Amino acid sequence: DQQVKQNSPSLSVQEGRISILNCDYTNSMFDYFLWYKKYPAEGPTFLISISSIKDKNEDGRFTVFLNKSAKHLSLHIVPSQPGDSAVYFCAATNSGGYQKVTFGTGTKLQVIP
């Protein structure tokens, strides 16, 4: 049972445009969400997080939006850069077991120069 889903396995975006990566979850107990970026042969790198008490969190070019009623979150990257090309994982956890992080299946983003 995949509790965190990223339905788009891949996404291509022109440099300078906005990249929007989507994530859906089914477990209503999740209350903390994270995005990680992963290059081949490297470990995931933390990008940005959001708790369920917020609906938006911004950090530079990265913004995460959370829609709790729809159990949906998205990561916006503006403007997209070629160095952003990587696999992006959405992840979720809950207060009762916050150390147990559930990862989505990942979306491979390609930013075309």
Added chain:
Amino acid sequence: DTEVTQTPKHLVMGMTNKKSLKCEQHMGHRAMYWYKQKAKKPPELMFVYSYEKLSINESVPSRFSPECPNSSLLNLHLHALQPEDSALYLCASSQASGPLRDTQYFGPGTRLTVL
């Protein structure tokens, strides 16, 4: 400094070998994690150590044996592995600061091949 280091980067072992993976962090984090990641799949949690005590074991086979000698070090001892255990093994650490603010930081991983 958000660095987690892992050694070795690559490991090839036979099914009868005994080997160990090592992970180290100097961020003062009190929780450390082992994950397994197969190609084109998300990382899967194996073990969590919190304040040097094993707090989570995700029903991992006994041929994987974790050890946390101190708050900065985490080992994964491997014995009698199967070819299907070939994967990228990731270590992570976090402050164990509690819910809604604890973020895990990952090392680069060890690419394990079992022949």
